[in-house]
Amino acid sequence: MPQEVERYRKSTRILHWIHAGAFILLFLTGLVLFIPQLGILAQDSWTRVIHRIAAAIFIIAPLIYIPMNWKSTKEGIKLAFSWGADDIGWFKAAPVYYFLGDEKAMPPQGHMNTGQKMWWFMVIVFGIIFVFTGLVMWFAKTTAPPAVLQWMVFLHDIAFIVTGCMLFVHIFLGVFHPLMTEAWNSMAKGKISADYAKSHYGKWYEETAKGKEVKK
Amino acid sequence: MAERAILYDATRCTACRGCQVACKQWNENDEFIPTEENGVKSANWGSYENPPDLSPTTWLKMEFREVAPDGKVRWLFTRRSCMHCTEAGCVKVCPSGALYHHELGFVAYDKDICTGCGYCIEACPFNVPRSDRNLITGIAKMDKCTFCTTFGLDRIAEGWEPACVKTCPPKALQYGERDALLTEGKKRVETLIAQGWTNANLYGERELNGLHVMYVLDDQPAVYGLPVAPRISPATIVWQDVIQPLGWALGGLTILGLGLNYLVARANIIKEKEKEDATRS
Numbered sequence: 001m002p003q004e005v006e007r008y009r010k011s012t013r014i015l016h017w018i019h020a021g022a023f024i025l026l027f028l029t030g031l032v033l034f035i036p037q038l039g040i041l042a043q044d045s046w047t048r049v050i051h052r053i054a055a056a057i058f059i060i061a062p063l064i065y066i067p068m069n070w071k072s073t074k075e076g077i078k079l080a081f082s083w084g085a086d087d088i089g090w091f092k093a094a095p096v097y098y099f100l101g102d103e104k105a106m107p108p109q110g111h112m113n114t115g116q117k118m119w120w121f122m123v124i125v126f127g128i129i130f131v132f133t134g135l136v137m138w139f140a141k142t143t144a145p146p147a148v149l150q151w152m153v154f155l156h157d158i159a160f161i162v163t164g165c166m167l168f169v170h171i172f173l174g175v176f177h178p179l180m181t182e183a184w185n186s187m188a189k190g191k192i193s194a195d196y197a198k199s200h201y202g203k204w205y206e207e208t209a210k211g212k213e214v215k216k
Numbered sequence: 217m218a219e220r221a222i223l224y225d226a227t228r229c230t231a232c233r234g235c236q237v238a239c240k241q242w243n244e245n246d247e248f249i250p251t252e253e254n255g256v257k258s259a260n261w262g263s264y265e266n267p268p269d270l271s272p273t274t275w276l277k278m279e280f281r282e283v284a285p286d287g288k289v290r291w292l293f294t295r296r297s298c299m300h301c302t303e304a305g306c307v308k309v310c311p312s313g314a315l316y317h318h319e320l321g322f323v324a325y326d327k328d329i330c331t332g333c334g335y336c337i338e339a340c341p342f343n344v345p346r347s348d349r350n351l352i353t354g355i356a357k358m359d360k361c362t363f364c365t366t367f368g369l370d371r372i373a374e375g376w377e378p379a380c381v382k383t384c385p386p387k388a389l390q391y392g393e394r395d396a397l398l399t400e401g402k403k404r405v406e407t408l409i410a411q412g413w414t415n416a417n418l419y420g421e422r423e424l425n426g427l428h429v430m431y432v433l434d435d436q437p438a439v440y441g442l443p444v445a446p447r448i449s450p451a452t453i454v455w456q457d458v459i460q461p462l463g464w465a466l467g468g469l470t471i472l473g474l475g476l477n478y479l480v481a482r483a484n485i486i487k488e489k490e491k492e493d494a495t496r497s
Contacts, residue, residue: 032311033333034460039312042331045355052354099480101488142349146338150451153335157455161463165470172474178482 003194003213007186025054090114108202126159219321221394225432228388231293235380242379245273272359298361300428305339322363322428332356341446
């Protein structure tokens with residue numbers, strides 16, 4: 001009988017999709033400013049209005065989630081900042097694993113593997129940079145010194161490039177990579193099979209998920 | 217085509233502000249006169265200068281300065297408007313191509329496609345572009361002097377001089393080929409020096425690789441409120457010339473890498489499966 005374990009709670013999944021939706025809108029309406037040929041789409045500021053609406057969602061969604069889910073927020077932040085020997089092991093084993101599917105050298109991973117943790121870390125750090133620089137450009141556009149605004153746009157752009165590239169990686173691994181067969185399920189339905197948990201998140205399975213399996 | 221320019225001779229200017237009026241009239245930049253009804257009070261702020269600053273509907277403004285070197289008061293006038301730089305910060309940062317170099321060298325502007333991002337306002341070393349901005353929605357449109365090339369109001373295409381030059385009574389403003397005006401300006405500076413104005417200089421010959429509005433001054437540029445060494449800020453240069461190309465390269469490599477990963481990983485996993493099936497049977 002196939003068994004399943006819970007991976008992401010409903011509130012976490014809702015936050016993920018709202019945040020992802022807002023971020024993709026922000027990404028696309030920002031990208032328009034980098035392709036002069038698409039400048040026509042940004043005419044009369046309307047992509048910039050969408051950018052602001054999406055930005056409000058991007059900021060408010062976690063602000064609602066955090067006080068309602070304080071415990072998992074704390075755990076999540078702790079996770080993003082705990083790095084160890086297994087992470088070095090992951091980096092060494094990653095090329096062979098992701099290209100050739102050979103997992104012999106891969107150390108057992110926690111709730112998030114090193115790659116996911118890296119993305120999660122960036123979401124926190126660059127998220128804060130995005131929000132701070134964005135708010136300055138939004139509300140202090142007419143009052144801040146020009147030099148400050150120039151550096152704000154500069155930092156906003158660096159965050160955009162890094163997280164933009166990582167967004168592609170994230171979508172690719174979640175949806176297209178041939179080994180990540182249940183990544184989509186974990187965020188769409190919240191559950192993954194016990195077998196998938198054992199092979200992909202061995203440490204997490206042993207420490208947390210084991211014994212909590214439910215029948216499919 | 218040979219580049220064109222405007223030469224402003226501050227020593228001939230009487231600050232009649234005819235250029236300001238002509239600029240507004242030609243470009244249809246009506247600014248309402250303060251009345252009780254529109255609730256804007258006018259106030260004396262101790263200067264003949266009016267309006268107080270450049271604005272989306274004031275693209276050219278005469279500035280008045282009182283200086284007293286050696287205790288002798290001098291009243292100086294400066295023409296404030298777009299300087300039409302060759303190395304233009306605004307053109308460098310404009311994401312939509314709304315700001316661009318006209319074939320005659322100056323910085324033209326297609327207002328229709330302006331996104332209102334305001335990057336040009338921050339990048340301009342002369343603090344010239346202006347916009348009205350809704351601080352909540354961010355909706356904005358920039359405005360600045362277009363060298364009288366605004367679509368539908370293009371004097372240059374008609375072979376006419378800009379409106380400000382046309383109206384100038386003391387001929388303090390001249391329009392023509394940039395090289396000819398350079399010679400003219402240098403000659404004027406020499407004359408001034410010979411008359412004892414030892415600080416006389418021509419502003420705009422080399423600044424930002426050459427401005428398309430040049431000034432004949434009888435004193436240091438700083439005395440006239442002009443930036444001594446205008447330049448595009450390092451933030452803008454690094455952003456546009458390093459970070460953005462790097463961003464495109466990184467984005468391209470990421471997509472390429474992922475495509476490659478997909479093909480290799482899929483091929484390998486199929487091969488593994490076949491091997492498994494073969495050993496099983």
